[in-house]
Amino acid sequence: MKILALDTSTEYCSLALWLDGDVLTKEVLAGQQHTELLLPMVQTMLAESGLALTQLDGYAFGAGPGSFTGLRIACGVVQGLAFATDLPVIGISTLEAMAQKINARHVMAALDARMGEIYFAAYRQTESGWSVVQTPVLCLPELAPRIEERVKWVGCGSGFDLYGERLSAYYGDCLVGIESGCYPHAREIAQLAVPKLLAGLGVSAEEAAPVYVRDKVALKVSER
Structure with a gap:
């Protein structure tokens, strides 16, 4: 199975390409530049691996919780890729991905x-x-x-x-x-996604959605 996984839920931007058990990864401390960095990183990773998007079996992304903007970026990019290739998507909890590291x-x-x-x-x-x-x-x-x-x-x-x-x-x-120093990474997201995609739990692009947990991103003046 070949899976492209990505995470932009924190200040880090990470990618992982799962190739039948082998994993290629890229990451960068992106700050607020996830939008500018993510797609070029995907293109570079695919070029280096010699794969086209049509040769993949599915996509995975860090669904949240995390940065509101970061979660939307990851979900939106995965949706676009999945629409273009008609492949399934699986969202993975960023908190579970950290547990996978430990x-x-x-x-x-x-x-x-x-x-x-x-x-x-x-x-x-x-x-x-x-x-x-x-x-x-x-x-x-x-x-x-x-x-x-x-x-x-x-x-x-x-x-x-x-x-x-x-x-x-x-x-x-x-x-x-x-x-200390643990944050969600696409490598663990790919690892967690494989059995779910093999079990047919992937969804279509339009069904992919972030998991925000919080319903607002700022305090009112009266709440500060």
Whole structure:
């Protein structure tokens, strides 16, 4: 199976080309330049691999949560490519993609959501993949969902980078470590997408959609 995966949910822009188990990747710290950088990166990656879009089997993207603009960019580009090639699309949780990076069986993943809040989810690794213990939510660090305390958890993501002390105090002994510098990457999105596409869970281009979690991006003056 050949899959093109991409993620623009954070300040990083990453691509991955899954080629029957081998993975080619590209990434750049894009800041606010995802729109300008993404399609040229796709063209370069395909040229270097000697593949055309018509030789792919599907597309995957970081569906969210994350930057509103970034999620729309990734979804829009994937939709355009899928429309042109009539191939299926699968959206992958950015929080689950971070869990996929971590060498641990129980992972809490959190992204900075701005305005003092985090996007938070928790996952347990099983033989068949990641089981969702806590679905993605938007919350203050000190109001994060309570998680099963009989097992040991590892935290990751920019939410833990920013609020590690508060989250460590909140979860106590059940949080045994924090992996710093972790962010969603197209490599893990491709890995998670393969079994879903093989199982026929891909959708058409028009059905692909971001997962925002937050329903507004700024505070009113009265809320500040």
